[in-house]
Amino acid sequence: MKIRRCAAVFLEPREEVAFELESLLGGGDGLRRERRWLALAPHIGEEVELEASERELLGRLSPGQWVEAGDLDADVASVLPRLLAEGLVVADAGPDDDTLARWRGRDEAFRRVHWHPLGATLHAFTRWEGVDAVQNSKDSRTETAVEMREVLGVPPVEAACRGDDGSRLKLPRAAANDFDRLLARRATCRNFDPSRQLPFDTFAQVMQRVFAAQAEVRVSDDTVFLKKNVPSGGGLHPMECYLVVQHVDGVPPGLYHYHAVEHALEPLPPPAGEGWEGGGLRAFIMDMVAQQHWFADAHVLVMLAPRFDRTFWKYRQHAKGYRVVALEGGHISQTLYLSATEAGLGAFITGAINEKQLEHAFGLDPVSQGALAICGFGWRGPVMETAELDPAGEVWAKSED
Numbered sequence: 356m357k358i359r360r361c362a363a364v365f366l367e368p369r370e371e372v373a374f375e376l377e378s379l380l381g382g383g384d385g386l387r388r389e390r391r392w393l394a395l396a397p398h399i400g401e402e403v404e405l406e407a408s409e410r411e412l413l414g415r416l417s418p419g420q421w422v423e424a425g426d427l428d429a430d431v432a433s434v435l436p437r438l439l440a441e442g443l444v445v446a447d448a449g450p451d452d453d454t455l456a457r458w459r460g461r462d463e464a465f466r467r468v469h470w471h472p473l474g475a476t477l478h479a480f481t482r483w484e485g486v487d488a489v490q491n492s493k494d495s496r497t498e499t500a501v502e503m504r505e506v507l508g509v510p511p512v513e514a515a516c517r518g519d520d521g522s523r524l525k526l527p528r529a530a531a532n533d534f535d536r537l538l539a540r541r542a543t544c545r546n547f548d549p550s551r552q553l554p555f556d557t558f559a560q561v562m563q564r565v566f567a568a569q570a571e572v573r574v575s576d577d578t579v580f581l582k583k584n585v586p587s588g589g590g591l592h593p594m595e596c597y598l599v600v601q602h603v604d605g606v607p608p609g610l611y612h613y614h615a616v617e618h619a620l621e622p623l624p625p626p627a628g629e630g631w632e633g634g635g636l637r638a639f640i641m642d643m644v645a646q647q648h649w650f651a652d653a654h655v656l657v658m659l660a661p662r663f664d665r666t667f668w669k670y671r672q673h674a675k676g677y678r679v680v681a682l683e684g685g686h687i688s689q690t691l692y693l694s695a696t697e698a699g700l701g702a703f704i705t706g707a708i709n710e711k712q713l714e715h716a717f718g719l720d721p722v723s724q725g726a727l728a729i730c731g732f733g734w735r736g737p738v739m740e741t742a743e744l745d746p747a748g749e750v751w752a753k754s755e756d
């Protein structure tokens with residue numbers, strides 16, 4: 356059997372600190388500190404704790420060159436079975452073993468996408484599953500701005516300055532036109548009105564403006580570049596749009612993929628398992644947005660899911676590749692905010708999402724396509740139950756006091 360190391364792996368010497376009563380009673384600082392070595396390999400997506408001899412073997416194997424397993428030095432050969440079982444070392448098409456074949460397949464799939472190893476590792480190990488962001492901010496007492504100031508202390512200054520007042524070149528403030536008024540009415544919406552259906556045409560118009568291809572450049576039959584209303588690194592437009600539609604006239608509630616060239620919805624099966632059967636779509640949405648109930652009534656939720664393989668086809672193992680893809684999410688989100696605002700709707704974006712559950716529900720392989728953020732849009736409700744940032748009263752009537 357021939358073996359080689361997996362394509363990308365980083366080792367982290369992790370320290371975990373826990374409260375320990377005995378330490379406190381014994382005159383110590385009350386904390387127990389434990390250190391261990393963890394292997395972070397993006398094609399695995401789960402941490403693997405390693406012993407010294409296992410680290411040593413990993414360091415001796417090439418990620419490119421295959422070697423005979425039987426030729427390994429005796430001091431490390433005994434740890435090979437575990438590294439093979441965990442997927443950190445892969446075997447060539449040798450023995451008929453399901454686990455080995457599965458890891459070889461995962462490693463090969465990872466290599467085909469041309470990730471930069473740091474970008475891949477960041478992405479793979481910052482995905483959530485079952486996180487309740489609302490409870491977390493309650494537990495850390497950082498729910499409101501006042502609480503944050505109390506718990507976190509003074510924040511860095513709100514607007515940085517370089518030099519003094521006298522050295523500043525003051526710029527003229529222009530009179531507001533329609534575009535300024537549109538910008539001013541953009542505020543993250545946290546109060547949707549599920550009792551009001553979104554008209555089909557309004558929904559379609561927002562989708563067309565934000566996600567549709569506006570034109571195309573056909574290089575050859577198999578190589579096409581799209582023009583959209585948002586910029587994209589290399590013009591590759593990797594961002595796919597997956598939808599959960601809740602309250603749109605003429606669109607049955609459910610999961611969809613949006614086809615950017617056809618400007619069409621592709622129905623997907625309902626999310627299966629994980630306790631969503633009983634609670635229906637709303638229970639699934641609550642998990643999507645890490646229990647942020649203020650987003651759960653949005654008429655349409657949009658998962659931004661980049662096809663990394665599309666961008667990394669050009670930007671192979673590129674140091675900026677992942678950053679470029681993430682930045683594109685911001686461009687799309689702002690275009691969605693403004694398109695929704697122009698249509699009299701509210702919009703939001705959240706990065707607090709349970710990616711692993713999303714990948715599972717939408718059938719995405721995280722090595723080539725992942726969940727990056729969730730946006731949404733729909734009618735604002737009549738009452739602000741959850742706070743929105745509207746200090747100038749552009750969206751909500753200002754209170755008298």
Ligand SMILES: Cc1cc2nc3c(=O)[nH]c(=O)nc-3n(C[C@H](O)[C@H](O)[C@H](O)COP(=O)(O)O)c2cc1C
Pocket residue numbers: 541542543544545647704705706707743744745
């Ligand atoms: C990348 C990104 C992630 C965000 N994540 C959340 C979130 O998890 N929950 C939330 O309520 N708002 C989220 N927001 C919205 C911000 O809280 C909001 O933009 C900010 O408070 C400023 O308010 P404004 O958008 O109304 O101007 C996010 C915004 C951005 C750009």
